[in-house]
Amino acid sequence: xxxxGWELKDIIMMGVIGVIFAALYLASTSLWVAMQTAMTPFGxxxxxxxxxxxxxxxxxxxxxxxxxxxxxxFLAEFMAAVIEMFMGNFGGPLVVLFGAxxxxxxxxxxxxxxxxxxxxxxxxxxxxxxxxxSFVAEIITGSVVLLSLGLTVARLAVRVVSACIFxxxxxxxxxxxxxxxxxxxxxxxxxxxxxxKILDD
Amino acid sequence: MRSINPTCKFFGIFLxxxxxxxxxxxxxNFFVLAACMAAxxxxxxxxxxxxxxMLPTTLxxxxxxxxxxxxxxxxxxxxxxxxxxxxxxLNGLLLxxxxxxxxxLGMLFILTTDQIDFIRSLNLQLKLPAKFAYGIIAAxxxxxxxxxxxxxxxxxxxxxxxxxxxxxxxxxxxxxxxxVRWSEAIAIAMESKGFSESxxxxxxxxxxxxxxxxxxxxxxxxxxIACGLLLTV
Numbered sequence: 444x445x446x447x448g449w450e451l452k453d454i455i456m457m458g459v460i461g462v463i464f465a466a467l468y469l470a471s472t473s474l475w476v477a478m479q480t481a482m483t484p485f486g487x488x489x490x491x492x493x494x495x496x497x498x499x500x501x502x503x504x505x506x507x508x509x510x511x512x513x514x515x516x517f518l519a520e521f522m523a524a525v526i527e528m529f530m531g532n533f534g535g536p537l538v539v540l541f542g543a544x545x546x547x548x549x550x551x552x553x554x555x556x557x558x559x560x561x562x563x564x565x566x567x568x569x570x571x572x573x574x575x576x577s578f579v580a581e582i583i584t585g586s587v588v589l590l591s592l593g594l595t596v597a598r599l600a601v602r603v604v605s606a607c608i609f610x611x612x613x614x615x616x617x618x619x620x621x622x623x624x625x626x627x628x629x630x631x632x633x634x635x636x637x638x639x640k641i642l643d644d
Numbered sequence: 645m646r647s648i649n650p651t652c653k654f655f656g657i658f659l660x661x662x663x664x665x666x667x668x669x670x671x672x673n674f675f676v677l678a679a680c681m682a683a684x685x686x687x688x689x690x691x692x693x694x695x696x697x698m699l700p701t702t703l704x705x706x707x708x709x710x711x712x713x714x715x716x717x718x719x720x721x722x723x724x725x726x727x728x729x730x731x732x733x734l735n736g737l738l739l740x741x742x743x744x745x746x747x748x749l750g751m752l753f754i755l756t757t758d759q760i761d762f763i764r765s766l767n768l769q770l771k772l773p774a775k776f777a778y779g780i781i782a783a784x785x786x787x788x789x790x791x792x793x794x795x796x797x798x799x800x801x802x803x804x805x806x807x808x809x810x811x812x813x814x815x816x817x818x819x820x821x822x823x824v825r826w827s828e829a830i831a832i833a834m835e836s837k838g839f840s841e842s843x844x845x846x847x848x849x850x851x852x853x854x855x856x857x858x859x860x861x862x863x864x865x866x867x868x869i870a871c872g873l874l875l876t877v
Contacts, residue, residue, distance in 0.1 A: 451775050451839065452831035458783025459827040462790060463819060467811060470819040476700040479707040486714030488707030522780060528750075529784060533697045535750020536658040590735075594715040605662045610693040617813065617820075629828070 456630075457506050457515065461523035464502035466525050471498045489590065491496055493598045497605030500573035501614045503549035507569070508561050508618040511631040516569060520546030541580060548576030549610075561632070563615050570610035574603045645687040645752070649857035650762040651769040657753050660864040667872035672733065675871055680748035689755040693725055697755070701747035704793065709740035759784060765851040775841050782830050794819055810870030 479491035497582030506519030524542020532538045553561070560568075578599050590598075618632065628634035646655075659850065664676060713736040760781055767777035797818050801808045808815050 449775060450831070451779060451835060452828050454775055454779030455827040455831050456824060458780050459786060459823040460820075461780075462783050462787050463816070463823060466787075466790075470810060473700070477676050480703045483710050486710050488704075489711040490713075491707070501872040516865060522783075525780065526784060528754060531680055531693070531696070531754055532749050533701050533747040535661075535747075535755075536654055537661050540658070540662075543874050563874055584662075590712060590739075591715045594711075620813070620817055621824070621854040624817070624821050626824045643722070 452629075453510055453512070453515075456509070457519040458522050458526070459507075460502050460506050460519055461526045462522045463503075465527035465530055467501070468499050468523065469532055470532050471495045472532060478586050490598060490601055493601040494605055496574065496577065496602045497570065497607070497609035500545050500549055500570060500577075500606055500610040503546045503558075503573070504566050504569050504610050504614045505618045505621075507549065507553055508566070508615070508628055509621075509630050509632045511558065511561055513554070513558055514550065516549035517543070517546035520549055520573075530627070537584070540584075541577065544580040545577050548573035551576070563611070566615040567607055567611035568619075570606035570614075571603055573610060574606035575599075578602055645683055645756040648756075648860050649769070649851050649853055650757050650765040651851070652853065652857040652861040653753060653757060654762065656861045656864050657749050659861075660868050661749050662743070663747075663752040663865050663868045663872075664745055667876070668738060668866070669872055669875045670737040670741050670817040671875050672868070672872050673738070673745040676868065677741070677748045679867075680745075680752045684748070684752045684755055687756045693755055694751065697747060701744060705740035705743045708743055709736040712736040712739040761851065762851070764847070764849060768847060769853065770852055773841060773847060774839075778834070778839065781829070782834065786826055786830070789826070790819060790823060793822055 475491050475495045478494065479488045482488045482491050500520065502523035503516035503520030507516035509515075521539070521542050524539045524546075527542070528535060528538045531585060534541065549569045549572065552572035553565060555572070556565050559565075621627060622632045622636050625633070625636065627636075648656075660676070664672065713732045763772075763777050763781055765785075766772040767774060794815060798808055801814065806814075832857050
């Protein structure tokens, strides 16, 4: 675990990851709208958001993998939410609140393992915590209590599976792939890579 | 709307949304929707941007209405009268209306606020550290470059006869690699030009907090509380 303070390059790097993932988050919002519209005739529209939800935690986990510093997952996810709001997400200021909650979930997952595991188990735990935190926030703001209990439990299960796939597995593979290119050599994640596969212009 | 202090506007809207979430009154959601639409339109944003926000939200709201109608719990909170005497209808309208109201509040902020002004205002009003404020501005400024790079990589694949999906790893990995390099280059450039957290900083643009900014911070929340209580009794 790194204990040095935030350097400008760390912050810009988190911001840049935030920009890339905010664009991906916004695109997944369109996917959510399309899926929800298609599922409306069956009354199952509420599941659409849970299927894509796992994508929305990826920035925090990838940034934490790179910097391996307490607070990174929260800050990166929070920044991604601010930038997603800039890009025009219709949630506006509430997107920032949800980003903070999701980032707190990401962070809690890594903190539970004392910031010592940035491999698949750590990424998975971070994903599960983010899914649960986001669901609790939605219970409060979205009046989930108005839906039947069976449907609510099924939604949480779908969200956790989505988080494990996107934020657990895919984010881990993406971050490992990025480290293997050698571009992270000045970050803690780059120290694990013995022989980087250089990807140049 | 455009002249309201961005920090006050953000928190005024944010607090209203949070307060709205504690009321279970279908009409309140639609009042907030109407008020936000009126305030947004008064700032004359391009009509296509308003549509880009409200059209997908309406589709989502219809979906949520039918989900809540079909899988409604027997929980009844708040209003239970007139067309709302049917619990399925009531819960459907509550959930879909809330989504529309949240989206309208979000639209009011995003279509009437400049992003850079908002971050600078956070720096000046809330003492957000300069490293974070200018770090976010620098990253946000790279967005057009990233879009160009993404399009260039996609064209390169196409020129070789390879088809790539929208979020293909073959496109995202090179973008991530270049973005990390750009972020390091920008940080070095900023620091070599003397950027530091500790030095005395002056600002070309300031964002004063006038009485109407403070009013915007407080009044929308009070209006939501007042309407909510009136409609509940």
